[in-house]
Amino acid sequence: MGWLQKLKQGLSKSSQKVADSLKSLTSLSSLMGASKLDASSIEEVEDALIGADLGTKSAARLAEAMRKHKFDGPVTSDSLAAALADAIAEILRPVATPLVLDSAHRPHVLLLVGVNGSGKTTTAGKLAQQWHQQGKSVMLAAGDTFRAAAIEQLQIWGERTGTKVIAGDQGGDAAALAYTALEKAQKEQADILIIDTAGRLQNRTELMDELAKIVRVIRKLDQSAPHDSVIVLDGTVGQNALSQVKAFQQAADVSGLIVTKLDGSAKGGVVVALAEEFGLPVHAVGVGEGADDLQPFDAQEFANALTGVADRQD
């Protein structure tokens, strides 16, 4: 199954909901034959978007855009969904940027940060697998020295993907481990070093300081590192994602995001709010537990899936 099918399948429940709301509102008799939406329909559009985690602000903006939208002929659920999808895709298109390796860096350092349980270690494993398959030399650094068995978890990914894992002991200094790993990666002229870190809640100042220290320390070896500082967001997360991105941006100069667990009933609509608020690149989406289940983020497809637009041709 391709990622698109998976994403669609996963999003189908949520998109069903958005699509259903759109259908029910366009069946309103007051709307039939009109080429503009009335106030109550606008409200329903807004509600449907809020229900997909877009947040009240983004939802209101999009609903407003739909209010102004001039439809060709009478509004139908399909034309409304399509217009909505286009409006969302327009917001997302500028941020849909895959991870690009800069071969000038040896290694290209990728730092993975985020709150607990968002999927950092799994994402590290998936990325290692993909780059390894592309013939790159990849190294993993087990920077989560806090959670029980986090190191073992990454080591198993290392074995699966044939990637070298630099690990210390549980309870050890994560910054020191990152430093050692970068030293080794530089010495071995690895293409990529992926540094996994412990999950931390963004309001825990001391833990965020610890993360900032990791960044400081690796910059001693390579001023330009990390070349990508990626926050891993759980696709089920709500409006707290905004607070997460903001805090991690401050502590670790976050340069982009990866959204995980989008194969479930979660909508991941907060990505739209994030794009509007921060404009950070969305590099990839996680749609399953297998190594191949990390896929580039496609704005139009994501928007289509979210609004229930069936396979449209661009």
Place this chain on the structure above:
Amino acid sequence: MFETLKGKLQTVFDGLAKRGALSEADVDAALREVRLALLDADVALPVVKSFIEKLRNDAVGVASLRSVRPDQQVIKIVHDALVEMLGGDAAPLNIATNPPAVILMAGLQGSGKTTTAGKLALRLKTRERKKVLVASLDMTRPAAREQLRLLGEQAEAGVLPEADSETPAQIAKRALQVAKLQAYDVLILDTAGRLSIDEALMAELRDIKTITNPHEILLVADAMTGQDAVNTAEAFHKAIGITGIALTRLDGDARGGAALSMRHITGCPIKLGGVGEKQDALEEFDPARLAGRILDMGDVVALVEKASEAIEAEEAERMARRMAKGQFDMNDFLTQIRQLQKMGGLGGLMGMLPGIGKMQKQIAAAGIDDSMIKRQEAIILSMTKKERVSVGLLNASRRKRIAAGSGTSVQDVNKLVKQYQDMARMMKKLGGKTGAAAMKAMMGGGLGGMGGGMGGGPGAGVPGAGMPDLNALSRGLGAGGFGKGLGGLLGGGPPNGLPGLGVKPSGKKK
């Protein structure tokens, strides 16, 4: 958020000249703001809708109280409705059964099942003295079993040995046998994270349920979850019939609206809350606290309510009059101490303030606790009536007698007298002021003085260093005096004023 909801409600009601009953239009305007606040807190839309409907019925026509502003009243109505919806009282785990009691943990990937299983093992072991066995049925995530083994060992609980090539159902069966044979009280089954739409994996959970017949099936969910919380909770509940919810990452800054959604959709109580990364950071869930948090306002409503109950108007008047005359004796001091106690003691008072949890260790280390207040009360009660009115009588032998009578030491008595004198000195300075101002200052200095005494620091009881005027605080909820009030309550410079709660004599004035 608190500022915005508070501010918006205030704006809504500013036009309200007379304080009659709340009109429908007032309520509508307020409810629009409440709706937005709830949605921003990730409460699911259908839940918000039914909640707002219920609120509308509660709010329209409620007679405005003399001393409470309409915006405060609405906040209180919202708060109470939230608490009710969240389940009112705490719901303990149901493990009182013929052992072993089986607890099944289920949930999405990364919700915190394994960590919570480890925490729960420790909690049941240390608090309830249960013999606990943990078993991981997670064959999917790499090193998940290893993680549970380490956590189980840290909790000194039994850990089911791993065996390869077993299905989760087979492990469950074996775990139950081991638990029975080795007379464990509780068996905690950790499972792999799964999506609610994954039919095969949900069927697997049903099998595990059939095999082990669990007494508790806990849905472990992340407090940061968005609108999807309803789908997840509903799907898990339908598939396996959960008995409760464990909400993780409550120590984050998420507003936790998901809790309300899940509770509402499943009707199942939220039983446990994860409040930190350490293994003992698992608490019984407190609906009132989360309600305050969804509104992002601590338990301010409760604080205001308790404060206004505790300080009866006449008492305040009487004190104010005495103050104006520069009279302040041990009886007045005693009144203050008792008021503090009525508000739930220091612990209660501090528990109501957001962000205090983390400081509890420091507070404990500084030796500030309610027993201190009790001791101070005992000392005053051991004085004769004459002594209470004229403290000058207290010579060495009287002090010795008081110490013996109250079960304290002469040093304790001295400390209290010193505190009293500091406070009385301040009262005199304020003697010229009007009653209300003096009362305000007294509340400010009075309890601050107590804090100082409790910490035992020199120079305690500095004017303005302690409790804010509680009347001002209740007004402040509507009038923007909130930040200032809390700062004062914490004994000085907000927001990190807590250590100043009499521990550091430096907690003078901001």
